[in-house]
Amino acid sequence: MRFSKNVFLLLLIALLICSASAAQAAHKRADFPPVLMYHDVRETALNYFDVTTEDFAAQLDRLKADGYQTLSMEEFVAIVKAEGKFPEKSVLITFDDGYRGVYERALPELAKREMKATFFIFTDALTQQGGDYPYITKEELKKMAASPWVSIGSHTRTHAHLEQIDRNQQQEEIRGSRELLEKWTGRKIEALAFPYGGYDKSVIEAVRAAGYEVSFAVQDRGLLHEEAKYSIPRIYVGLELGKNHLDTFANYVARYKKMPAELFVERWEFLKN
Numbered sequence: 100m101r102f103s104k105n106v107f108l109l110l111l112i113a114l115l116i117c118s119a120s121a122a123q124a125a126h127k128r129a130d131f132p133p134v135l136m137y138h139d140v141r142e143t144a145l146n147y148f149d150v151t152t153e154d155f156a157a158q159l160d161r162l163k164a165d166g167y168q169t170l171s172m173e174e175f176v177a178i179v180k181a182e183g184k185f186p187e188k189s190v191l192i193t194f195d196d197g198y199r200g201v202y203e204r205a206l207p208e209l210a211k212r213e214m215k216a217t218f219f220i221f222t223d224a225l226t227q228q229g230g231d232y233p234y235i236t237k238e239e240l241k242k243m244a245a246s247p248w249v250s251i252g253s254h255t256r257t258h259a260h261l262e263q264i265d266r267n268q269q270q271e272e273i274r275g276s277r278e279l280l281e282k283w284t285g286r287k288i289e290a291l292a293f294p295y296g297g298y299d300k301s302v303i304e305a306v307r308a309a310g311y312e313v314s315f316a317v318q319d320r321g322l323l324h325e326e327a328k329y330s331i332p333r334i335y336v337g338l339e340l341g342k343n344h345l346d347t348f349a350n351y352v353a354r355y356k357k358m359p360a361e362l363f364v365e366r367w368e369f370l371k372n
């Protein structure tokens with residue numbers, strides 16, 4: 100009787116230790132590999148969020164030369180789910196919105212080097228054609244989704260300010276875009292990027308409830324009590340990296356885990372100052 104009581108106590112203690120260490124293993128911000136955020140890739144840059152094809156190719160070469168391997172979103176999510184350790188020198192390359200310039204120029208550069216990237220698409224973009232910044236078509240999305248170098252994520256339906264809309268609209272944006280992308284690509288959509296990097300507690304709750312495993316921001320808005328995997332900051336790669344963009348770029352990547360605020364500045368805010 101006494102023996103079994105002791106065994107029970109030991110089991111209880113073991114269980115408590117196990118659950119405590121599992122809780123400790125959840126990823127913190129500094130556990131994540133550097134995450135880069137691009138928008139369009141063009142022959143000539145028109146806007147602060149553009150990168151030229153030449154600069155983009157040079158940045159990929161620099162990542163390779165510095166010993167980085169690219170992760171697909173599926174690989175990234177698998178490590179998050181297992182609460183595992185990311186490879187020492189890994190990097191996540193992401194593109195927002197779904198511009199055709201990325202399909203035409205970035206994708207061949209990635210494929211040539213066998214490097215992986217994730218494309219966050221807002222689903223209404225596929226019906227908006229023309230203008231200075233044309234978007235991909237549904238057919239092009241399907242072709243992209245079939246590439247071994249491509250992962251697809253959601254960027255909502257209408258590119259909404261998620262923190263400014265009501266719960267029903269959030270559902271439509273977050274859950275609705277996921278369902279459409281899964282239907283169109285035949286792939287599981289497990290990641291979302293917040294348009295304008297905008298989120299708050301209720302947005303994170305909606306993202307989690309819709310079944311996403313991770314979501315990405317731009318700045319760190321300091322919701323440290325929330326799970327880090329639902330507000331992962333990204334380095335804004337654009338024209339403002341300036342003339343010495345390669346060294347600045349490499350420096351940003353190397354400093355990501357220290358999370359200095361200037362890496363995550365949204366460029367339009369940067370331009371205002």
Ligand SMILES: [Zn+2]
Binds near residue numbers: 195196254258295
């Ligand atoms: Zn966007």
